[in-house]
Amino acid sequence: MSNEGLSNLLHEERTFEPSEEFRAQANAGQELFDRAAEDREGFWAEQARRYVQWETDFEQVLDWSEAPFAKWFLGGRLNACVNAVDRHVEVGHGDRVAIHWVGEPEGETRDITYAELHQMVQRAANALADLGVGEGDTVAIYLPMIPEAAIAMLACARLGAPHSVVFGGFSAEALHSRIDDAGAKVVITADGGYRRGKPSALKPAVDAALAHDENPVQKVLVVQRTGQDVDWTNGRDLWWHEALEAAAETHEAQAFDAEHPLFILYTSGTTGKPKGIFHATGGYLVQTAYTSHVVHDLHPDSDVYWCTADIGWVTGHSYIVYGPMTLGATQVMYEGTPDTPHQGRFWEIVQDLKVTVLYTAPTAIRTFMKWGTDIPAKFDLSSLRLLGSVGEPINPEAWMWYREHIGADRCPIVDTWWQTETGAIMISPLPGVTAARPGSAMKAIPGIVAKVVDDMGQEVEKGSGGYLVITEPWPSMLRGIWGDPKRYQETYWSRFPDAYFAGDGAKLDEDGNIWVVGRVDDVMNVSGHRMSTSEIESALVSHPKVAEAAVVGAADETTGQAICAFVILRADAVAEADSQAAAGEGEKLVQELRNHVAKEIGPIAKPRQIMVVPELPKTRSGKIMRRLLKDVAEHREVGDVTTLADSSVMSLISDGMQKG
Numbered sequence: 001m002s003n004e005g006l007s008n009l010l011h012e013e014r015t016f017e018p019s020e021e022f023r024a025q026a027n028a029g030q031e032l033f034d035r036a037a038e039d040r041e042g043f044w045a046e047q048a049r050r051y052v053q054w055e056t057d058f059e060q061v062l063d064w065s066e067a068p069f070a071k072w073f074l075g076g077r078l079n080a081c082v083n084a085v086d087r088h089v090e091v092g093h094g095d096r097v098a099i100h101w102v103g104e105p106e107g108e109t110r111d112i113t114y115a116e117l118h119q120m121v122q123r124a125a126n127a128l129a130d131l132g133v134g135e136g137d138t139v140a141i142y143l144p145m146i147p148e149a150a151i152a153m154l155a156c157a158r159l160g161a162p163h164s165v166v167f168g169g170f171s172a173e174a175l176h177s178r179i180d181d182a183g184a185k186v187v188i189t190a191d192g193g194y195r196r197g198k199p200s201a202l203k204p205a206v207d208a209a210l211a212h213d214e215n216p217v218q219k220v221l222v223v224q225r226t227g228q229d230v231d232w233t234n235g236r237d238l239w240w241h242e243a244l245e246a247a248a249e250t251h252e253a254q255a256f257d258a259e260h261p262l263f264i265l266y267t268s269g270t271t272g273k274p275k276g277i278f279h280a281t282g283g284y285l286v287q288t289a290y291t292s293h294v295v296h297d298l299h300p301d302s303d304v305y306w307c308t309a310d311i312g313w314v315t316g317h318s319y320i321v322y323g324p325m326t327l328g329a330t331q332v333m334y335e336g337t338p339d340t341p342h343q344g345r346f347w348e349i350v351q352d353l354k355v356t357v358l359y360t361a362p363t364a365i366r367t368f369m370k371w372g373t374d375i376p377a378k379f380d381l382s383s384l385r386l387l388g389s390v391g392e393p394i395n396p397e398a399w400m401w402y403r404e405h406i407g408a409d410r411c412p413i414v415d416t417w418w419q420t421e422t423g424a425i426m427i428s429p430l431p432g433v434t435a436a437r438p439g440s441a442m443k444a445i446p447g448i449v450a451k452v453v454d455d456m457g458q459e460v461e462k463g464s465g466g467y468l469v470i471t472e473p474w475p476s477m478l479r480g481i482w483g484d485p486k487r488y489q490e491t492y493w494s495r496f497p498d499a500y501f502a503g504d505g506a507k508l509d510e511d512g513n514i515w516v517v518g519r520v521d522d523v524m525n526v527s528g529h530r531m532s533t534s535e536i537e538s539a540l541v542s543h544p545k546v547a548e549a550a551v552v553g554a555a556d557e558t559t560g561q562a563i564c565a566f567v568i569l570r571a572d573a574v575a576e577a578d579s580q581a582a583a584g585e586g587e588k589l590v591q592e593l594r595n596h597v598a599k600e601i602g603p604i605a606k607p608r609q610i611m612v613v614p615e616l617p618k619t620r621s622g623k624i625m626r627r628l629l630k631d632v633a634e635h636r637e638v639g640d641v642t643t644l645a646d647s648s649v650m651s652l653i654s655d656g657m658q659k660g
């Protein structure tokens with residue numbers, strides 16, 4: 001990167017203040033910022049004692065003497081599962097629903113109260129202990145979105161056995177490498193799960209992953225979900241329901257050190273080989289519960305919360321399992337895809353279960369935009385009071401669409417920036433305090449110190465761009481890369497002295513708000529102007545015909561890099577585009593879009609090339625893989641596609657490219 005800084009492309013003037021009504025009932029107010037600014041460690045000690053039940057209180061808040069290796073809440077002992085489950089039963093909330101589970105096949109639901117969850121986690125912990133799982137043993141979890149996924153995680157936490165959840169959509173090879181890397185002793189899986197209306201097998205992938213000569217796995221626990229036939233290895237495989245039935249009913253949970261590893265989780269692999277990030281129990285639980293309370297504004301006695309992420313991603317760990325459950329909240333867990341059996345499924349669930357707080361990803365929002373506003377309009381969404389977004393920069397137009405068509409122009413939106421590595425939300429509006437700007441994650445939450453710096457690590461001026469760094473340790477920070485402390489130091493702490501940097505670029509606006517613009521690798525240099533791909537994408541998405549866009553910089557002899565855009569049209573624009581193309585006027589739309597970008601941003605940002613495509617390559621967690629599109633735009637062989645949700649997308653795009 002040059003010193004010149006990012007060109008400031010988009011100018012967003014719209015601001016949305018929280019309503020008086022929302023402000024009055026919000027969990028967090030301005031005083032939280034003041035308290036954290038006055039005494040950061042004291043602030044975190046207060047949050048730790050407020051949100052978490054300690055078996056033994058901690059003696060020291062933070063030890064940063066061996067930076068970048070942090071220890072938080074030293075001397076404290078706790079059990080994460082007791083915090084997420086047992087204590088709610090103890091204080092009389094056993095009858096509260098913990099999980100409203102909605103299966104993909106319509107009509108298939110399960111409501112699980114905290115008391116029932118308590119029974120299940122005890123039996124599951126005993127069953128795992130019977131298989132020899134104890135403190136420090138790792139367990140791999142490879143399950144669909146069924147309650148057993150949360151139960152398995154909590155049972156592991158109860159035993160002090162770090163879990164490593166592997167997304168159920170991953171291949172046998174991906175599963176194998178993660179099992180191997182984590183040294184898992186036991187795998188918990190299912191016969192299969194439902195996906196787009198059909199049962200889809202899971203167990204064969206486990207069998208294939210374990211067919212390798214050397215693997216650490218001794219036992220495989222299999223949940224019966226679909227009832228499909230499975231191959232069975234006697235002596236190794238056991239049915240989950242049989243093991244739980246045979247196990248003792250009650251389990252006395254032991255407390256573990258605050259720094260005891262809670263889990264390992266691999267990053268989504270958007271930029272390259274996934275990294276095995278591990279988190280410690282105490283600090284992680286404190287910050288996930290705190291952020292569920294102040295950012296998602298959860299009121300456990302009245303909210304019905306729904307985070308649509310898969311449990312295989314960090315969002316599912318922090319904002320399905322540990323954060324909301326530590327608060328004792330009621331939530332929805334949905335097994336399937338948003339279009340099964342119809343494109344209104346999400347809104348039907350919101351309506352039927354009266355969901356109040358919804359947390360989803362920009363990729364989902366853009367998909368809903370593509371399907372059209374008439375779909376959510378058919379459902380009663382009036383129960384909603386707060387909306388959240390996570391996973392990618394949200395384009396201002398997608399933000400506006402979410403606010404208008406889902407939030408009835410009434411619900412605040414929290415755009416939350418964080419990563420697998422940060423464990424919990426770091427930058428976000430506080431919904432009862434912050435006047436939000438569409439497309440900006442706004443400011444670091446109380447207790448977190450984030451900055452935008454230039455090449456030399458100096459803070460940039462308002463109105464400029466640079467690198468997003470975190471300059472003070474935080475409770476839920478990763479404790480390392482599993483088994484590789486050196487890689488941890490090199491990956492995150494070597495680019496800038498005394499600051500954590502994990503690859504994202506950002507801009508500061510005139511009011512000091514942070515705009516995360518995506519990975520620094522995705523910044524383009526066109527005739528000496530440094531531009532972020534996400535801003536040009538946002539300009540394209542602001543055109544009424546465009547639902548989604550991905551922009552890459554392709555090598556160009558004259559300009560250094562040239563802007564290449566791939567766009568998906570909204571449903572109602574497809575027919576018109578098709579008839580134009582049939583009449584040999586395909587260029588018309590492309591010209592219209594190029595001119596639109598020039599108008600929104602300036603002629604310099606006009607894409608050299610725009611391709612209309614049916615789909616974009618995305619990771620399994622829904623992030624656009626720009627590096628693959630760059631391969632296409634530069635006419636190279638397409639790189640590693642193993643974390644792609646649908647690998648056939650790339651051939652669709654390459655074929656279109658050759659024709660075009």
Ligand code: ATP
Binds near residue numbers: 313417621
């Ligand atoms: P890998 O590190 O293996 O390439 P990944 O970074 O996609 O994978 P995650 O930890 O799941 O894996 O994603 C974190 C990244 O997601 C952030 O670094 C950022 O680029 C992006 N992100 C998440 N939330 C937001 C947000 N609200 N605004 C902008 N970007 C976001």
Ligand code: MG
Binds near residue numbers: 267419502503
């Ligand atoms: Mg990352």
